[in-house]
Amino acid sequence: DARVTQTPRHKVTEMGQEVTMRCQPILGHNTVFWYRQTMMQGLELLAYFRNRAPLDDSGMPKDRFSAEMPDATLATLKIQPSEPRDSAVYFCASGSTGANYGYTFGSGTRLTVV
Amino acid sequence: GQSLEQPSEVTAVEGAIVQINCTYQTSGFYGLSWYQQHDGGAPTFLSYNALDGLEETGRFSSFLSRSDSYGYLLLQELQMKDSASYFCAVRDSLSGSARQLTFGSGTQLTVLP
Numbered sequence: 001d002a003r004v005t006q007t008p009r010h011k012v013t014e015m016g017q018e019v020t021m022r023c024q025p026i027l028g029h030n031t032v033f034w035y036r037q038t039m040m041q042g043l044e045l046l047a048y049f050r051n052r053a054p055l056d057d058s059g060m061p062k063d064r065f066s067a068e069m070p071d072a073t074l075a076t077l078k079i080q081p082s083e084p085r086d087s088a089v090y091f092c093a094s095g096s097t098g099a100n101y102g103y104t105f106g107s108g109t110r111l112t113v114v
Numbered sequence: 115g116q117s118l119e120q121p122s123e124v125t126a127v128e129g130a131i132v133q134i135n136c137t138y139q140t141s142g143f144y145g146l147s148w149y150q151q152h153d154g155g156a157p158t159f160l161s162y163n164a165l166d167g168l169e170e171t172g173r174f175s176s177f178l179s180r181s182d183s184y185g186y187l188l189l190q191e192l193q194m195k196d197s198a199s200y201f202c203a204v205r206d207s208l209s210g211s212a213r214q215l216t217f218g219s220g221t222q223l224t225v226l227p
Contacts, residue, residue: 033215043157043201043217056214091156101145101205102159103215 002026004094006106013113018080021109023092024073032075033093033103034060034067043091049075050097082113116140118218120202125224126192134187134221136202145205146178146185147215152198160187160200189223197225 005024013019025032034046047057047067057067064083069075079086089110095103118138126132136146145164149157161169163178163185175188189196199220206216 035217042219045214045216048214093157101147101162101164101215104159105156107156 002104004092004104004106006090006092006109008109009107010110011112013082013111015083015113016081017113018078019082019086019111019113021077021090021092021111023075023077023094023106025075025092025094026104027073029094029096029104031095031097031103032069033091034075034077035091035093035105036088037091037108038088046077046090079111082111084113087111087113116204116206116216118202118204118216120200120218120221122219123222123224125226127226128192128194130192131188131190132192132223134189134200134202134223136185136187136218138183138185138202138204138218140204140206140216142206143180143183143204146176147203147205148174148176148187149201149203149217150198151201151220157201162205192225194225194227197223199223 007022030051032049036044046060048055049069052069066078089108091105091108093103093105120136147162148160151157161176163176168177173190178185199222201217201220203215203217
């Protein structure tokens, strides 16, 4: 089965450090989302790309977060500097504009900022 | 703004039928999806409704009424492995161009033996 690959699976870092999370979408998928999941806020949309172009990043704190797709096989989410409130599971999802709009999620990166 | 409402918890017994409701308020509505998430896992796509009516996929069915801004997920012949969180998600557009996916807060389904 095709899958969305996220690295790292787990990351523990100190406050103030830079964190980079990577995502390899499924080959051929032209839509990529980044979501953050916490108990309090649920699944929050951070960024949304179509054909590598950012379409919506209004859910992302611009002062410390950035999302890019340098090529069709790689999406990155960076936090600099990281803060304890950034502790969450970050999911990447990919899909194609098509009939059922079912998006495939990666396994997530569990980030802990201490 | 956007909002989705679904019950926070539902409990049922093995073999039973359960319905998880979802009401939404959004602009530029394009469709309603359902995702399943087991503890520690990733959300997994279950179904998508763009038009009114019932979509059936095995033991799971999903229904949409656009006039009522309402949908539900129906799970039949419940199994223990169905214990998970279920999220409704609307495919919508705030800007008129970018169609994003906004999730509800999820319903924790517990299936009892």
